Amino acid sequence: MTWTPGCPPREEAYFRHALRPLARPAEDAIAAVRDALRDSVHAHLQSEVPLGAFLSSGIDSTAVVALARELRPGIRTYTVGFDDERYSEIEAATQTAAALGVGLTATLVHDDDVIAALPRIVWHLDDPIADPAIVPLWFLARTAARDVTVVLSGEGADELFAGYEIYREPAALAGVGRLPASLRRGLRAVSAVMPEGVRGKSFLDRATTPIEERYYGNARIFGPAEKARLMRAPAQPHTAVTAPLYTAAADLDDVATMQYVDLHTWLPGDILTKADRMSMAHSLELRVPFLDRAVYAAAASLPTSLKVARTTKYALREAMRGIVPDAVVDRRKLGFPTPTRVWLRGDVGAWAGDVFADAGVDHLLDLGHVQRLLAAHRRGDADHSRKIWTVLMFCLWYAQQTTPRPVPARP
Structure with missing residues (x-):
C-alpha cells in the first residue's frame, strides 16, 4: 500500500500468479524443474541449528530428502502413522528411508492420543480448520522438535505441479x-x-x-x-x-484454472496455515523448498501435458526419476492419510457426541442433525466422517473462542 498526503491509499499486489506454458522440448522443461528444485533444497539446508525433514510415502517429501542428502547424507527424517495399517505410511516411509540411506523416526498415533490432543491442536490453530491431516502433522512436529529445530517439508508441490487427482x-x-x-x-x-x-x-x-x-x-x-x-x-x-x-x-x-484457484485459496488457507501453526506450536521452523521463486517459475511454465499425463505431477515425477526410488516415483498420492472414518466409529466418535451435546452452538448449527449423522456413521450405515469431523472442529474452536467451556473428557 502506498499513501501520499492528500491522496487516498493506493493498493497493488506485489506478486501475481502467472501460469503460462513455454514452448520447449519436454526434456528441457523437466530438467528445469530438477535444477530449480535441487538449488532450492540446497539453499534451504543453510542452518546453524539441527535440521531434519518430514518423510511420507510420496514423491514430494521424498524428493526433498533425496536432494537434501546430497549435501547432508546424515539428515534425520520423521514420519507418522496409525494403528490401522490401511492409513499408515510408516512401512512405505521406512523402505524409502532405507533406500536413501537416511535415518527415520516414526511416530504411531492411537485413538486416545487424538482425544487428548485435539483441543490443544484447535487452540494452536487460532482459526477453525477442519483438515484431518492437522492431527498427524501435530504429532509429527512434536516428535521432530525433540531432535531438531528446523525441518524441510513438501508443501506446495501439489498446487504447483498438479498433484491432486x-x-x-x-x-x-x-x-x-x-x-x-x-x-x-x-x-x-x-x-x-x-x-x-x-x-x-x-x-x-x-x-x-x-x-x-x-x-x-x-x-x-x-x-x-x-x-x-x-x-x-x-x-x-x-x-x-x-x-x-x-x-x-x-x-x-481448466487444469491451470483449478491450480490458480487452489494457489489463492487452498494453499494459503489450509496447507500452509496448518503446517505453520502445527510446527510453530512446537517451536519448530518449517521450510518449504517447493515454494521457492525459481521452482515456481519452472512449474508455472509447464504445459498441461506435463502436469497430468499418465499420472499426476508428471513433470516432477520424471524430474526425480533416478534420484528417488522408482517405487516412490510411480506411487499414487497419499499425503499422510488420516483414519477419521475409523476413529469416529470408536472412542473418538463417542467423545465427539459428548462435544456436540455441550457445544453451545445450537443457534448456529442444527446439532441434532449432526448427532443423527454420527449415529448413522457409527452403525456403519454411511460414511459421514468428513462432515462430522468438520462440525467437531468448529465446535471445539467455538467453545474455546467464545465463553470458555470445558471440553468433555474422553469416554
Missing part, C-alpha cells in the same frame, strides 16, 4: 463438454431426477456444470442442500469467493 477431472469430462448445448441440458435434466447415490449421477452433474460453478477446491464437504439443512442462517455461495479468481484466470485451460 481432481486435476485429472477436466480430461474425464471433456467428452460431455464437447456435446451440443441442448444435449448437455438434456443430460443435466436426466441427472436432476436421478436419486442421490445412483452411479453416474455425480459424473453427469459435474460434466454439465461450468467449471466456475462446480470447482472451488479440494474440500467439498457439504453440498448446498446439506448446508441449508445444517446451518441456521443462509450460507454464502462459494462463487462469492472464487468469482474474481475465475475472472483473472479466464485465458487458462
